[in-house]
Amino acid sequence: MNVDLRILRYDPERDKAPHWETYAVAVDPMDRVLDLLIKVKAENDGSLSFRRSCGHGICGSDAMLINGRNRLACRIRVDQLGKKISVAPLPGLPVVKDLIVEMSGFFGKYRSVKPYLINESPEPERERRQSPADRARYDDTTKCILCAACTSACPSFWARPEYVGPAAIVQAHRFIFDSRDEGAAERLEILSDENGVWRCRTIFNCVDACPRGINITRAILEVSSAIVGRRG
């Protein structure tokens, strides 16, 4: 079958502003959007630029806006999208070239929540024990691949780019609810400031966007509750 693939193109060395280009691409319905982009780059325009690596939804390189929703290009098939497919860079982040956006701000916010185990007690000779139930408590948020699909889908983030955003809160959640971690107070302090969890308006765009199926809004609410509980 053939699809019309519209891509929002932008080359900072040539273009004043982004513009749409349309490519007629012969595809198999089981092809992923990433396959289409690779095909256009090989056959139509070698300068088309996008990030990609693992090609199966684990590395998080190829999040983009596909038919109006944030998706990983390697995880969404033609048969899920129809004959007209539009692809644009992630919203809310500065565009560098074509589908490549500036990610340093995103990773800076990730770093700001102390995304590492904090436990200063002496290490036992063997593993620290953790019950299956305690392990299950934070399982959902360990799945995050830092693709930025959630944060860049969030209207609160669009309105206020200083907002730490859902991805960073998910990463904080992963430690706050880990029974081995002792840094919850520090992280909750960071997340209770004006650019922290209170910016979330429970719009659920993040949940729709997450390619890992993480219940992000629930994670944010659990963090908010922990802040309230600590104050109470």
Place this chain on the structure above:
Amino acid sequence: MDYPFDAIVVGAGGAGLWAALELAREGVNTAVLTKLYPTRSHTGTAQGGVCAALGNLEEDHWEWHMFDTVKGGDYLVDQDAAEVLAREAIETVIELEHMGLPFNRTPDGKIDQRRFGGHTSNYGEAPVRRACFAADRTGHMILQTLYQQCIKHGVRFFDEFGVVDLLFDGGEPGAGGRAAGVVAQRLADGELHTFRAKAVLLATGGFGRMFRITSNAHSLTGDGVALCYRHGIPLQDMEFFQFHPTGIVGIGILLSEAARGEGGTLLNDLGERFMERYAPKLMELAPRDMVSRAMYQEIRAGRGIGGKDYLYLDVRHLGRKVIEEKLPDITDFARIYQGVEPLTEPVPVQPTAHYAMGGIPTNVSAEVTRDEKSTVVPGLFAAGECACVSVHGANRLGTNSLVDLLVFGRRAGRQMARYAGGVERPRPIPNAVEPVRAELEAIRARPSSGESAAAIRTELQAEMMDNVGVYRDGKLLTAALAKVRELEARHDRISITDCGSVFNTELIEARELGYLLDIAHVTVSSALARTESRGAHSREDYPERDDKKWLKHTLAYRGTDGPTLRYKDVSITRFEPKPRTY
């Protein structure tokens, strides 16, 4: 720009990150360069587990792990290295837990363990629970945990910097030169920079992208391996490339061996568990080379599903709870990429190019060596898939890739810290970036020649898949060698359409293709010369293992007209070679 550091780590997968962490703990001024973002590295896609003889569920010993590794590698493994691997696996896994890795747990809160291919109790008796795991995203959690620790320890990262050349001081490595740094291209603006250092670690991963059907990321183009080769360092055992039995048909994405570790079976068109005929004791948990060959035999005998070139992986009998709790990601892959529901349908699978046993030769301290006498190249280190220490020999066991990158990444970092403490930083090298700049400019300036990277890459991948795959013979390899030479000549005429500097991914891909061509050439030449069958190298014209003639490592040096081959002894300490049956 010229950046002076004491240590440079190239690549931010598991090996690179652990090395960087050790260096940071020792206070060594270190930079990590990666052409991706660290969390995009391919370590993250490892699914099933990481083996360590913790004995949390049943009796286990590192000696058993060592034996399995040696036998699994068809006795081409260096046994001194396998001993280090199996011993230190235990402490590295415990250290990962201390760093916060969310392992699955037993009811009493210990690290849970499951069975994996080729890992046995009591020197081959029966499958043993040795693989520690975090659902089926063990690699993802290892990558995240190590990156988190690097952030905690203030490691300096240069994200999206592609390393395009290696620098040496006092001559090339063959003439006794020592590592002096690297040249890297900042992808965001195309600028070339030099990073000077006393110690340089290559942790650039594999190069499965030379095959059409592969589990490997698009970025796995063997950059560090090819750069070593271009600087006169030999490549070791490149004829050994592992095909994993259970790739998604047509696209090669991996369905983890964990599916079989949890009890999944392989079925042919008649519904038979055909592994009964090939490995009666271990069945589906035989080593990967044997399972992949068995699948090809079934397909050739017309017992592929519907007579086609694939078989079934069946997990239906495991039940929803096991599938959803222990195999969630691969279940999702089957749904998304094949439209198959593993709870109710068997999943079509075929072998996929997965892992390079060969690579840059190193000793057990991760120091790069350059000849039969294992002479060290001072200051140059390699660890992880790009290195060949050699713990995998002719065939790697499942999970041992993670064990390898953890154990030897950690060793690399420690040895680099010791080394960097005792030498002076190399002086700036005048015009260090010029050779690469000239090469890149030549591609950019070339008028359209009709040769594109994409077209040559497609032909290379098809050739390697069809003629240098699971089964090989002299005739096919000779044809492949001619084809690779033709593609190399065409690559010299390659032209691109993108004239820009910002994220010129077309230029980057053209250069990466050159790395793949170098590596493919070495692979084919090494395979053609080895007239025996051992592990993953299976010659139909030489079907037997020949220890008398071939119990030795290949070293391939770059010559004027293709590789020159020399050979190095295998280290045998505890286990004399025996026939390999399961």
